[in-house]
Structure formats: structure tokens, C-alpha cells
Amino acid sequence: MSSSDKKLKDPIRIVITGAAGQIAYSLIHQICSGDVFGQDQPVILHLLDITPMMTVLQGVVMEIEDTSLPLVKGAIPTDDLETAFKNVDVALFVGAMPRKEGMERKDLLSANVKIFKSQGTALDTYANKNVKVLVVGNPANTNCYILAHYAPSIPRENFTCLTxxxxxxxxxxxxxxxxxxxxxxxxxxxxxxxxxxxxxxxxxxxxxxxxxxxxxxxxxxxxxxxxxxxxxxxxxxxxxxxxxxxxxxxxxxxxxxxxxxxxxxxxxxxxxxxxxxxxxxxxxxxxxxxxxxxxxxxxxxxxxxxxxxxxxxxxxxxxxxxxxxxxxxxxxxxxxxxxx
Incomplete structure (x- = not known):
């Protein structure tokens, strides 16, 4: 049976925050190729970043198109939280205020609290209620805590951070x-x-x-x-x-x-x-x-x-x-x- 004859599942929607950044750039191909969710699992990507990164994000979408991967059923670049989180099944919070050389983790906290408060509220309002959440952006544990705090309607066991x-x-x-x-x-x-x-x-x-x-x-x-x-x-x-x-x-x-x-x-x-x-x-x-x-x-x-x-x-x-x-x-x- 050829790969085109396989019965594919309904697409899942995956939001990636910080989608114009370097981690997302390494991540997107692995997700789109079926390495993560399976060779029979189509995906629709919601790619979120800040407004000044929209041109870069358009370039990422061009590259996704140019890979011609059959599991990709859509890639939506956006700086809008409702568009980003609407009906998503998986939320990968890669974006955060970046840590630079010599920077303490505590320096990151106040900037990241603002980001994860607004994203948590959007997740709670717009995402699929059984969304699987992974926080990567540092300080990951505490960003995850804040995110969960502002998304009370999503089960607590659905929140994870990357270790x-x-x-x-x-x-x-x-x-x-x-x-x-x-x-x-x-x-x-x-x-x-x-x-x-x-x-x-x-x-x-x-x-x-x-x-x-x-x-x-x-x-x-x-x-x-x-x-x-x-x-x-x-x-x-x-x-x-x-x-x-x-x-x-x-x-x-x-x-x-x-x-x-x-x-x-x-x-x-x-x-x-x-x-x-x-x-x-x-x-x-x-x-x-x-x-x-x-x-x-x-x-x-x-x-x-x-x-x-x-x-x-x-x-x-x-x-x-x-x-x-x-x-x-x-x-x-x-x-x-x-x-x-």
C-alpha cells in the first residue's frame, strides 16, 4: 500500500509561540514530517509571534510550503491571540523573553509574567479544552505555573514544562x-x-x-x-x-x-x-x-x-x-x- 493510500486521521491544530525564532525553526520540520504525532496524523500549524516578526514568519510559511510535506494541511502565521489559540489541540509555548549571557533567571520573570498571563487567558478562552500544553520558554516551570493560573478551565494534568x-x-x-x-x-x-x-x-x-x-x-x-x-x-x-x-x-x-x-x-x-x-x-x-x-x-x-x-x-x-x-x-x- 502506498503512503497516499493510507487512511489519514482528521488534522490536529498545533500552536507554536515564538514561531519565528530559532528553536521553532528547528522544530517545525520534525512536526510536519510526522516524526512526533505519527505518519497518519495531518497537522495544521498556528504560528504565533510578535508583530515586528511577521515578515520573518511569512518566510517560514514559504519554507513550510516548499518542503511539500503531505501531512501539512495549513500554516497560519499570526500576531493575534484568538487566531493563534482557536480550537488548538496542542500548544507549544516556545516563545518567551530570551535569556542572554550573564542574565539571571529572575531578570526574566516580570517580562514573562505579562506574556504568559495574556497567553494563558487566550488559551483558556479559545483552545480545545483537552489541549496538551508544553511550556519551553524560560523560566519554563514558573512560566507554566503562570499559564495554568490564567487558564483554569483546562485540566491541571494537561500542563507540562520541558525538562x-x-x-x-x-x-x-x-x-x-x-x-x-x-x-x-x-x-x-x-x-x-x-x-x-x-x-x-x-x-x-x-x-x-x-x-x-x-x-x-x-x-x-x-x-x-x-x-x-x-x-x-x-x-x-x-x-x-x-x-x-x-x-x-x-x-x-x-x-x-x-x-x-x-x-x-x-x-x-x-x-x-x-x-x-x-x-x-x-x-x-x-x-x-x-x-x-x-x-x-x-x-x-x-x-x-x-x-x-x-x-x-x-x-x-x-x-x-x-x-x-x-x-x-x-x-x-x-x-x-x-x-x-
């Missing part, structure tokens, strides 16, 4: 250390904030070498490296990329967005988990309502936190540290939504 990039970075560091393919490493965890306080945790992770699955701690045989250099490298990787490229991660971020959404859409493998920022239900003594990265399993589109993982004092200390930062960020953001 898959950190998850992939952690896998990459272990794979490089052990000279194996990254897909041999599974069940790493990113706890907490997508920031330099995040806790990349490999105590439950395994690696398959010569067909044998082994705990990462046993395979690496260097607890000092795992507790120090490894954690620090993953925590600071985003800043290291900015220092080297003079731009933030784009190719790897786009790949992580696709991984996150593909797993959410199709499910995780049996006995395997991924890292996602979600609205906390209180698991692992994390403040309820905080957007916190957990180990997540996905079945039939439903996200669930992996429970009862062992926790030593060192791990607890790192988890508490990232939680403390997130609580402070959340409180600062809430103050910014209601300035005196």
Missing part, C-alpha cells in the same frame, strides 16, 4: 562516559526546576552493555564523578552552550520538545520513564501545585508519577534545594502579576 532536554543531556553524559549509545541508558531522572538547581539523578538508572542491564552506579564505578562533575555538567549545560554559541540551545531543545510530545502522544515503553515538569500532586513531599520535574510514565495519554523510588539524605537535600528555588520564583511571579 526533557536536561534528561537527554544526562543520558548523553552517561553514554559518553561509558562509551555506549544514549539509547542504552534508561530511567535517568531530572527533579525540580529547569535551572542550575535541578537534580539529575541516576540512582535508579540502568545501562545495557553487551546485552546486560546494569545499574549506572555499578557501571560507572565512580561515585565521586556521579555526585559532582556529572551533576554540575548537566546543571550548567545550558549556560555552557550559550557561552560557546552566543545563542541558547536550539537544535537540542527542538529534539527534546519532539521527544516529550511523542511520548505524551504515544506512551512510554514498559518499565521506562521520562522527565517532565508537571503540576505537583504532593508526591515526594513537593508543594502541591508547584510545577516540578518528576519521573513520569505515560499510558493512553495519561501522565503518572513513578512512585516509591528510594531517596537518600544527599538526594533529599538536592530536591529540597530546587524546590526552594521554585517556591521563590513562583512567589516572585505571583507578586509580578499583581504589582502595587
Amino acid at each position: 526533557r532536554l536536561d534528561h537527554n543531556r544526562a543520558k548523553g553524559q552517561i553514554a559518553s562516559r561509558l562509551k555506549v549509545s544514549p539509547d542504552a541508558v534508561k530511567n535517568v531522572i531530572i527533579w525540580g526546576n529547569h535551572s542550575s538547581t535541578q537534580f539529575p539523578d541516576v540512582r535508579s538508572a540502568t545501562v545495557t552493555i553487551h546485552g546486560k542491564e546494569t545499574p549506572v552506579y555499578e557501571a560507572v564505578k565512580d561515585d565521586n564523578w556521579l555526585k559532582n562533575d556529572f551533576v554540575s555538567t548537566v546543571q550548567k549545560r545550558g549556560a555552557a552552550v550559550i557561552a560557546a554559541r552566543k545563542l541558547s540551545s536550539a537544535m537540542s531543545a527542538a529534539k527534546a520538545i519532539c521527544d516529550h510530545m511523542r511520548d505524551w502522544w504515544h506512551g512510554t515503553n514498559e518499565n521506562e520513564w521520562v522527565s517532565m515538569g508537571i503540576i505537583s500532586d504532593g508526591s515526594y513531599d513537593i508543594e502541591k501545585g508547584l510545577v516540578f520535574s518528576y519521573p513520569i510514565e505515560i499510558k493512553n495519554g495519561k501522565l503518572s508519577i513513578v512512585q516509591d523510588l528510594k531517596m537518600d539524605d544527599w538526594s533529599r537535600e538536592l530536591i529540597d534545594k530546587t524546590q526552594k528555588e521554585l517556591v521563590e520564583e513562583k512567589n516572585d511571579a505571583l507578586k509580578a502579576t499583581d504589582p502595587e
